[in-house]
Amino acid sequence: MKKTTKPAAAPAKAPKAAAKPKVAFFDFASCEGCQLQITNLGELLLDVLGAIDVVEFREAISEKWDKDYDVVFIEGSIADHHAEERIKKIRARAKVLIAYGACATIGGVNGMKNSFELDEIRASVYGKDFKLFDSTKTKPVDQVVKVDYYIHGCPVYAPEILEVVKHALRGLPYTVPDNPVCAECKLNENVCMYERGLACLGPWTKAGCNSWCVNNGNICYGCRGEVSNPAKNANDVISKYNLKPELIKAKFDMYNKCKEGAK
């Protein structure tokens, strides 16, 4: 079994009533929608706050923290030199680092930048003085620093946030399911998107979201990243459903372009 997460080398100690783990939230290149997902946990958020001590969370509180962190949540991808330096400094102060949201875990939609020559795309965004604006190829967090836990998704899926938090609090590894989304989609007895005449990335994308999108009438966009051993030969799928291979490739590139930068 290929594990996509590793146990934390120095897991946060079990929380004592008086000393709850100090937790901070940071964002990089992202829409900050995953932070919003956390604040949207509703009553569950109160339970989470009973178990942790949030010391920094730009979207929710104004306090800052100058000591080490037990757990940091990182949202967003690393897309310029300044961000690389900043994430390294945060990592140095954090016992456990959790990458959450597609931008942080796999690069996400920011990775579409990597489909172009860097200077070309910079010029298109910033105009002729683009060199004044720092920019690098987009990287998910783990292409810069070590990541202890992954919460995939665009946005993150609330039940999985809780699962990962609970694993992190206990110092246990969290294993992201390495089966395709179809595995959960079938249990939910959805009519297959392909039967509806739509190309869906479920067969190649990691499960764990409980086929959230398909349950709500949408295709899978592949936001959780590819399974570690995807089917290499999709000819039968392509011929059965009369698909255009370039279309499937373009759909993959929407979230998964940064895969090519992985070492």
Added chain:
Amino acid sequence: MNYHILEKENLDGFIKKLAKKMKVCAPVAKGHNNFAFEEVTSAAEIALNYIPTILPPKKYFMPQREKMLDFDISEGKPKDTATLEAPETAIFGVHTCDLAGIQCLNMVFSERPRDYNYLLRKEKMFIIGLECMAYCDGSASCALVGNHFPNGGYDLFFTDLGEKFIIHVNTQKGEEFVESIGLPKATAADMAALDKAREAKKAAFQNEIGVDAKKLPEIFAKAMESKVWHDVGARCVSCGNCTNVCPTCYCFDMADNVNLDMKTGTRNRTWDSCQFETFAAVAGGENFREERAHRQRHRLYRKFKYPLDKFYRSFCTGCGRCTRTCMAKINLKDTLKALAAEHK
């Protein structure tokens, strides 16, 4: 012989009377020629002419996700309480392939150690079969395994005789319900009509692969190293659709879920699939079925070989779901034909 008659126009009354006593589930159209067993309260919601549902009725016997127990470790000795939600449920319109599937699972879960969640749920089921008078589609292979005719496993069994259903009453529970709503007994003419319909079926349903089912165990006994598995494996997506939709696949995974208080939690089981790469992976990184070819081979051996050795029964019910649902057009009938051709 205990047969009763229900005029088709009275089907709605039948369903409504049943729904007053218990939850009633029946095939419902989901669009795009897909069907699913869902709760209904009237006959109008039911798709009487349906191809096998996305998931077989096994979902009522062993739910996709099931809580087994609640636990609490806040005091010295851990406490646990087994839980079971098993409402009285009627499943209406079960085809003979799916009745066979339930019979297979009954055998599996009755073996020691017995699976009490399954067996207690089974006691709450009121199963009403519905005969297929013609093939649902070309994916089915029910005649190959002899499941195109009813062979028990139901409380009541409906056969369409045009204007009316003739109902075979197979259990005390079935008898009591039929008596309680006052359905008339079938006449000699009705019985003759049933015989005639069954006779017509003999011509309509023929062995779908042209290979005697009795030969299959021998074919499989020698097919361990067949090239067919490599062909199938090269195409497989490992999505697990084929096992999730199979009426006789019952593998599950069990996991504890601890609450945020880190003291209480639940133990849950979820359907698992031998087609997943992680299924046969063990501690230390060894994987007993790392290749897709070996996983596909295992799946079919679990239908056509191992259960015959153990239960003297094919665990393929011929419903055709695995063929219909396969993303990569892996076709059960073609696979069997290829294995048989190689055997010659």
